[in-house]
Amino acid sequence: MDASDLRVFEAVARCGGMSRAAADLNTVQSNVTARIRGLEDELGEPLFRRHSRGVDLTDAGARLLPYAHRIAALLGEAAAAARDDGTPRGALVLGSLETTAALHLSPVLAGYARAFPGVDLTLRTGTTAEMVAAVLARRVEGAFVCGPVAHPDLVGQPVFRERLALLTAPSVHSPEALADRRDLRIVVLRAGCSYRQRLEAILAARGAVGYRMLEFGTLEAIFGAVAAGLGVTLLPRGLIGPVWQDGRVAVHDLPAAEAAVETVFVRRADTRLSSALAAFLERARPERRAAAAE
Template identity: 35%
Template sequence: MDLTQLEMFNAVAQTGSITQAAQVVHRVPSNLTTRIRQLEADLGVELFIRESQRLRLSPAGHSFLRYSQQILALVDEARMVVAGDEPQGLFSLGALESTAAVRIPETLARYNQRYPKIQFDLATGPSGTMIDGVLEGSLSAAFVDGPVMHPGLEGMPVYQEEMMIVAANGHPKISRASDVNGTSIYAFRANCSYRRHFESWFQADHATPGRIHEMESYHGMLACVIAGAGLALMPRSMLESMPGHHQVEAWPLAEKWRWLTTWLVWRRGAKSRQLEAFIELLDEPPAD
């Protein structure tokens, strides 16, 4: 069974004639006769009652007609979603928690206002989880720590983040990892690129963090740091957005480690119209 057969079946059902249906679908009558017979053979039922030069739907044909119409309507809707003048349909976006909280709220608001027919969905998580979602197809695109060199992905740099090491209020200045060798740290799960960056900063100075406490949010990390329970690494933009950031000490990492770039990535060759519309908004200057 294929879409062409369904279109032929609908045409015959509407006209009651192979000849007239052939004109509707721009095929020769013999081709319609053959394809309808093939469809009936596939289904194992007679779809039409044949009366001399006329064809009437059989009881099975009436039941099948409803489903064939629904299938063809869904196909037309899908075609409109991907090729219509106004972007619409599902757009699933992934983002780092800091990006979702600080960088993109205004863009998302303008996106929803400008394209009300798009069904928007946002998921947050570490870079590894977001990349997996894009590769699996559950996410249309995602903001991750870049650059991303995976052959199955395309992307573009969007934001530059200044990485800050955060300590309890009154803590002596931290200039290098050996200054805090053995100190407990708070971080996301192991597939978080910021956590790997933090651990690499220690390793490059031949130092080792103490216990690594896995957290689910920056707010939780900050609360633990304020309590004097350890250190955290987070983007300056995220830190300065949170209540309580005045209750800690914070310093940028040394220049080699200081900056990380957030990329927007998507599957190679799969830039949808919804994604193109989103990228256009990213390129627009922020509202006054």
Template identity: 35%
Template sequence: MELKDLHIFVTLAKEQNTTKTAEVLNYVQSNITARIKKLEKEFQTDLFFRQPRGMTLTPKGRQLLQYAEQILALVDETTLALIDDEMPHGTLRIGTNETTASSRLPNLLVDYSKNYPDVELSLRVGTTKVLLDDIFNYQLDGAFMVGPVEHPELVTTEIFTEELVLYSSSPITPGDVQHKTLLTRPYDLYRERLETWMTEEEIYPRRIMEFNTIESILNCVNAGLGFSIAPISLVDSHRFDRPVSFYDIPEPHSHIQIIFVHRKDMHVDSALKKFISMAEQLSD
């Protein structure tokens, strides 16, 4: 078994098509097919279901994918550990939730890119579950998310604390909530905080409307459609066409901790060290 074969296998598992895989890796298609057949012969099992519209992993293929991703990640990590020096370089794959990406991260990313131009920085936005899956599968070097997150394989660093507020283009108090529409997202952690508080206070919005993005919610609040909940840093960073009213949610529901998470077993190279160090300054 060669590392090149595993790389082809992982890419094919992602692309699910030999033609696309050949294009991505700049190989001829026959070479892709031959390498996969070589692996299947070596492991004495089919790794893919062959279908007219593409290829999908068999149960044994999914099992191999987990190991292959770990092996390739370890090879990359070993290379970085041996050639790493004090000047950051290489690639750095960062994940974040949508709120942090919209409010706190832009300046950090700009400053980091200016200070360390030899680092190829990429950003992926997702939910906590998606980000954690990507970290465990070696698809991200680290990610910002709402804490706490406790896992024996993870290292967490507290970055900053966010204050949650209700906001609306018209006056907003607990008494106004029952006459307004709550604008939110499915599986929103801020919404969970809000619903816990509203249940305690026995107040409920007139109706709930769900959106896929925070930007849509901000624009609809601006248009007067309803109210929402978000960190005050996000609301302050958005340009509204009209004055916006705030209501400070009482403790213990009003504050959330944003943390940075990475794998405990990974080599923390100079690029990631510098990034975490600069991220910690976001609380200043």
């Protein structure tokens, strides 16, 4: 068994069939079939169940698949490490909360692109749950998420501190008034939104229960829904003014214990810090950004 065997095995598992895997690998089906049979003979275990629609993993195949992913990732990291001479270059795929991207990353991205034109930078946004899953699956090299994050396979470092605020329609004069609303709705991003649980706790502490939930796919849609009186939400206060026009919603400040939240950058503990990522994190530091703005 070698790395090329595992690459073919992973492709068959991912594509769900020998012919589809052959097309993905730019080879012929007979070659894929022979490699899989040889691997099964070597291991003494069937790796796939064949059927009319393609193949499914056996229990042995399911146990082998994570190792195929890990070896492929390790080989990719080894090649990247060999090419990394300290000058940021190559692909860099990062993840971020939409709020962090809107508040902090635009000037960082612009400055980084000018300073390191040899880096092909991609930024993907999503919820904390989505971004943590992407880091664990190695789809991104690291991600800015809402802390704290406790996972044995991840390491994290605090980067930004946010102050959250409760946003309501302008007609709502205080958070306590929400307890009397029988039609109360909370407006959040899709499942995995890092502020949803905190918002529910804040409302519960003020006697607001029995509300309905509205989910939207973007921050702009959430803000528009709140401004239109459809519900309330919890977001970083810093978005008001720089990102959204002041006055469209009522901004209710919260006690420090409820408002303070930390954004951390997480990455896998078993991967090396590339020169491209190290340079990006250096530019993202708040004190570095403040100095650049002066």
